[in-house]
Amino acid sequence: MKTSQKFAGSTANYVDERTGAAAWVKKNLTKVFPDHWSFMLGEICLYSFIILLLTGTFLTFWFDPSQRDVVYHGSYLPLSGIHMSAAYDSTLHLSFDVRGGLLMRQIHHWAALIFMSAIVAHLFRVFFTGAFRKPREFNWLIGIGLLTFGIVEGFLGYSLPDDLLSGTGIRIAEAILQAIPVVGSYLAFFAFGGPFPGTAFIPRIFIVHVLLLPGLFLALITIHLMLVWYQKHTQYPGPGRTEKNVVGYPMLPVYMAKAGGFFFVVFGVTAFLGAVASINPIWLYGPYTPGQISAGSQPDWYMGWLDGLVRMSPPLETHAFGHTISWNILIPGLIIPGILFTGMALYPFIESWITGDKREHHLLDRPRNAPNRTALGVTAITFILISLANGGNDIIATHFHLTINGIMWFTRIGLIVVPPIAFVITKRICLSLQRADRDLVLHGRETGRLVMMPNGEMIEVHEPLSDAQKWTLTQHQQPDALPAPLPASALVGVKGKIRARLNRAHMTQVPAPTLTELKELEAGGHH
Amino acid sequence: MTNNSHDVERFQDPGLPAHVHRNADVDPKAEKRAERQVSILFFLSVLGTLLTIGSYVGIKSDKFVYLPIMGETNLQQLLLGLGLTATTLFIGLGAIQWAKKLMPDQEIVAERHEFRSAESDREDLVATFREGAASSGIGRRKLIKFSLASALGLVGLTPILLLRDAGPLPHEELDTTDWRAGTRLLLDPAGTPIKASDLEVGAVAQVLPELPVGTERTLENTGKDAVLLIRLRPEDFNLDAERLSWTHEGIIAFSKICTHMGCAVALYEQQTHHLLCPCHQSTFDVTRAAKVIFGPAARPLPQLAIDVNADGYLVAKQPFTVPIGPSFWERNSSNG
Numbered sequence: 001m002k003t004s005q006k007f008a009g010s011t012a013n014y015v016d017e018r019t020g021a022a023a024w025v026k027k028n029l030t031k032v033f034p035d036h037w038s039f040m041l042g043e044i045c046l047y048s049f050i051i052l053l054l055t056g057t058f059l060t061f062w063f064d065p066s067q068r069d070v071v072y073h074g075s076y077l078p079l080s081g082i083h084m085s086a087a088y089d090s091t092l093h094l095s096f097d098v099r100g101g102l103l104m105r106q107i108h109h110w111a112a113l114i115f116m117s118a119i120v121a122h123l124f125r126v127f128f129t130g131a132f133r134k135p136r137e138f139n140w141l142i143g144i145g146l147l148t149f150g151i152v153e154g155f156l157g158y159s160l161p162d163d164l165l166s167g168t169g170i171r172i173a174e175a176i177l178q179a180i181p182v183v184g185s186y187l188a189f190f191a192f193g194g195p196f197p198g199t200a201f202i203p204r205i206f207i208v209h210v211l212l213l214p215g216l217f218l219a220l221i222t223i224h225l226m227l228v229w230y231q232k233h234t235q236y237p238g239p240g241r242t243e244k245n246v247v248g249y250p251m252l253p254v255y256m257a258k259a260g261g262f263f264f265v266v267f268g269v270t271a272f273l274g275a276v277a278s279i280n281p282i283w284l285y286g287p288y289t290p291g292q293i294s295a296g297s298q299p300d301w302y303m304g305w306l307d308g309l310v311r312m313s314p315p316l317e318t319h320a321f322g323h324t325i326s327w328n329i330l331i332p333g334l335i336i337p338g339i340l341f342t343g344m345a346l347y348p349f350i351e352s353w354i355t356g357d358k359r360e361h362h363l364l365d366r367p368r369n370a371p372n373r374t375a376l377g378v379t380a381i382t383f384i385l386i387s388l389a390n391g392g393n394d395i396i397a398t399h400f401h402l403t404i405n406g407i408m409w410f411t412r413i414g415l416i417v418v419p420p421i422a423f424v425i426t427k428r429i430c431l432s433l434q435r436a437d438r439d440l441v442l443h444g445r446e447t448g449r450l451v452m453m454p455n456g457e458m459i460e461v462h463e464p465l466s467d468a469q470k471w472t473l474t475q476h477q478q479p480d481a482l483p484a485p486l487p488a489s490a491l492v493g494v495k496g497k498i499r500a501r502l503n504r505a506h507m508t509q510v511p512a513p514t515l516t517e518l519k520e521l522e523a524g525g526h527h
Numbered sequence: 528m529t530n531n532s533h534d535v536e537r538f539q540d541p542g543l544p545a546h547v548h549r550n551a552d553v554d555p556k557a558e559k560r561a562e563r564q565v566s567i568l569f570f571l572s573v574l575g576t577l578l579t580i581g582s583y584v585g586i587k588s589d590k591f592v593y594l595p596i597m598g599e600t601n602l603q604q605l606l607l608g609l610g611l612t613a614t615t616l617f618i619g620l621g622a623i624q625w626a627k628k629l630m631p632d633q634e635i636v637a638e639r640h641e642f643r644s645a646e647s648d649r650e651d652l653v654a655t656f657r658e659g660a661a662s663s664g665i666g667r668r669k670l671i672k673f674s675l676a677s678a679l680g681l682v683g684l685t686p687i688l689l690l691r692d693a694g695p696l697p698h699e700e701l702d703t704t705d706w707r708a709g710t711r712l713l714l715d716p717a718g719t720p721i722k723a724s725d726l727e728v729g730a731v732a733q734v735l736p737e738l739p740v741g742t743e744r745t746l747e748n749t750g751k752d753a754v755l756l757i758r759l760r761p762e763d764f765n766l767d768a769e770r771l772s773w774t775h776e777g778i779i780a781f782s783k784i785c786t787h788m789g790c791a792v793a794l795y796e797q798q799t800h801h802l803l804c805p806c807h808q809s810t811f812d813v814t815r816a817a818k819v820i821f822g823p824a825a826r827p828l829p830q831l832a833i834d835v836n837a838d839g840y841l842v843a844k845q846p847f848t849v850p851i852g853p854s855f856w857e858r859n860s861s862n863g
Contacts, residue, residue: 031637032635032636032637035634075589096588097588099583099588099603099607100583100604100607102601102604103604103607103608103611106608107608135642168790168791168806171788171789171790172788172789172790172806174789175787175788175789175852175853176788178701178853178854178855179853179854179855180856181856182856183856184855184856185697185701185855185856185857186696186697188697188855189694189695189696189697189700190690190691190693190694191693191694192694193693193694193695194694194695194700194747195700195701195747195750195751196747196750196789197746197747197750198694198747200693200694231642232637232639239540239541239542239543239544240540240541240542240543240544240636242540243639244638244639245636245637245638245639246636246637246638246639247543247634247635247636248634248635249632249634249635250635253626253630254626254630254631254632257622257623257625257626257630258622258623258626258627260622261618261619261620261621261622261623261625261626262619262623263619264615264616264618264619264620264622265615265616265619265620265623266619267615267616267619268612268613268614268615268616268617268619269612269616271608271611271612271615271616272608272609272612272616274608275604275605275607275608275609275611275612276597276605276608276609278597288746289746289749290746290749290750290753290784290789290791291715291733291735291749291750291753291783291791292791292793293790293791293793293805293806294805295793295794295805297790297805297806307807310788310807310823311807311808311822311823312823313823314823315809315819315822315823315824315825316825317825317826317854317860319860319861322857322859322861323856323857323858323859324854324855324856324858324859324860325854325856326825326853326854328787328823328824328825329787329788329823329853329854360641360642362639393808394805394808404808404821405821408808408821408822441538467538467539467541468541468544470538471538471539471540471541474537474538475538475540512537513538514535514536514537514538515536515537515538515539516534516535516536519536
């Protein structure tokens with residue numbers, strides 16, 4: 001036995017005699033993980049979170065979260081002698097006088113953008129493949145929580161340097177707080193320790209940004225991953241893959257090497273972005289003062305759609321009985337996002353109510369095979385994209401020589417008209433793709449080879465699919481009408497009628513081809 | 528639409544496809560080559576670390592170079608970043624290459640278990656709960672139940688109470704500014720008083736109120752006091768008699784704090800006499816007392832009545848007649 005093996009053996013023995021972990025560890029080291037590129041999206045979330053923890057810790061060693069007034073005397077000469085907060089001053093110090101400080105700031109900011117993008121991409125993957133269905137509803141809810149806290153965390157993070165751009169963002173956040181009926185001005189005064197901007201806010205959001213929310217993230221991510229581990233990963237349909245098994249590579253060594261390697265790849269790509277792509281050059285904006293502003297003020301992308309909604313809002317305020325209610329802030333800033341996120345969180349339960357499906361699902365849907373759900377997802381994405389476009393209306397206007405007025409009316413009308421159109425078109429596309437699948441299975445793949453028959457007729461040769469391909473394209477469950485033994489009360493009344501109507505919409509499906517049909521076609525002289 | 532009928536035959540699952548061996552599994556040469564590739568990738572990571580160390584100690588922090596696309600770039604930060612990129616990226620690529628080329632690539636099958644506990648366990652759990660609850664007597668002892676509920680219900684009050692001192696109450700703070708009758712207008716940031724003659728037609732200036740001697744100006748002051756002065760030709764105004772009397776020789780003054788969400792309304796379009804807020808593009812017509820002509824803002828920018836004092840300096844005629852800035856619940860908007 002080699003020394004290294006002996007050492008590993010004695011270490012394992014030492015640990016096992018004190019914890020009895022051998023059986024559990026052995027079982028889990030051979031845990032099976034299915035392989036698919038889209039399963040890496042969730043990994044990117046985790047890895048960019050780790051990058052955020054590492055780079056963020058580095059930044060805290062120099063960053064001074066204080067709004068104490070100081071005069072700048074660092075090496076960036078254009079701001080020399082200017083009054084600013086210690087937060088801004090220390091961010092300049094990090095950027096110009098700490099070796100690797102600017103790099104770490106940029107990696108941190110890029111990692112935050114990647115973190116949010118990966119969360120959203122992961123959410124799309126989970127939604128469109130139906131991975132949120134029983135038994136994974138808890139993980140869906142945790143995911144929605146992580147997305148929500150991620151948006152807040154990102155906003156607080158880019159607010160910390162206290163530069164002119166981020167200070168403007170804080171000013172807007174204060175106005176949203178202040179707009180809340182009855183308690184708004186109290187909330188704003190408590191949050192800011194008095195009138196805006198005060199000197200309390202940056203230190204307070206600092207502790208939320210570096211302790212409270214990261215702690216919450218750690219807890220939620222841990223539960224999220226433990227559930228993935230315990231429930232075993234979903235898998236795409238294919239030959240040999242069933243609802244009862246999971247097909248893939250073992251944790252040790254393949255998955256560990258791939259996932260561990262992928263962490264370093266994500267780190268490398270983020271480091272590369274931080275090295276070559278300047279992001280948030282706060283020294284160009286100057287320190288925050290409420291009397292100044294920079295043109296083209298833009299939030300980070302995950303806030304941009306909210307800003308776009310605020311920008312297109314009609315100027316609605318209610319003035320009555322000596323009170324003011326700002327609908328132009330409340331509707332786009334709180335009510336619409338509230339409805340969107342609540343709807344998103346409840347979707348698994350809504351879908352299961354519509355379909356009456358209470359079974360466990362471990363095989364993923366191909367999005368085309370759930371046309372209603374896919375169409376709904378595209379509808380929501382369209383809504384967000386139109387809002388996001390209006391969030392950049394000033395930039396779009398200057399780049400494409402359009403008027404802001406034109407863009408606003410386009411997006412105002414578009415926000416109401418385009419999502420339903422997107423729904424109809426997506427549903428049509430899904431059904432067409434189902435028909436295409438059907439044709440493929442029954443008639444085979446078009447080869448592009450033309451053959452002339454003895455009688456002069458030209459035909460194209462079709463190549464039949466393999467058994468594996470045929471299975472993959474026909475294995476999906478045909479959606480059922482609501483099961484008959486449902487209590488009759490469930491389908492009467494307004495609620496019952498809505499449910500029955502939604503159920504019918506959800507059932508729309510091109511029937512999957514069967515072997516019987518294929519045999520009939522072949523018997524009928526099918527080429 | 529369903530395929531439940533028994534005489535319909537569905538396609539059958541052909542089962543897992545047969546395992547296909549990779550080149551490196553069967554050809555020792557290919558295996559050696561793959562091993563070399565992996566090692567080279569790991570070695571490149573070592574070079575990355577050397578580059579990082581070299582640029583940390585060997586390059587001056589203030590050395591800037593001009594690069595295409597990137598422009599003026601700090602050389603040390605760039606090379607540190609590229610070093611770190613190589614350090615991490617090549618470890619990752621090496622590990623993945625290793626897994627793909629040399630580690631076993633045979634997919635294995637594991638069975639899933641049902642999550643639902645056995646019926647007997649579920650019944651036991653319910654029984655345990657019942658027993659536990661019964662033995663504590665929470666159902667019977669009404670007094671304990673009631674007092675415990677009130678105690679627990681009130682626990683949450685303490686943290687809310689303790690947060691009370693996070694800030695003062697707003698009182699009149701949101702309704703008032705530092706502008707009084709006779710307050711001189713000081714140019715920002717120069718801090719000097721201003722005469723009507725200092726402002727050409729078409730010019731814009733940001734001013735702040737002169738504070739009582741010994742008072743230091745804070746950002747909270749600026750946040751509510753910032754005012755824009757704009758000089759037009761008097762005939763360009765389209766104001767009622769009262770508002771016209773608030774101007775002086777074509778000079779009109781507005782709060783610079785947007786009535787929508789409090790951003791600084793900083794963009795003035797000289798040709799159209801429009802003020803634009805860069806945050807959400809609310810646009811105000813200066814000639815019509817900053818009436819909102821576009822965007823989400825619901826109220827005009829409050830106008831500050833100005834005049835000149837005996838020395839010829841511009842002063843405020845009176846405080847703002849309405850609260851400046853964004854809305855809040857207590858704001859009385861009956862007079863604008």
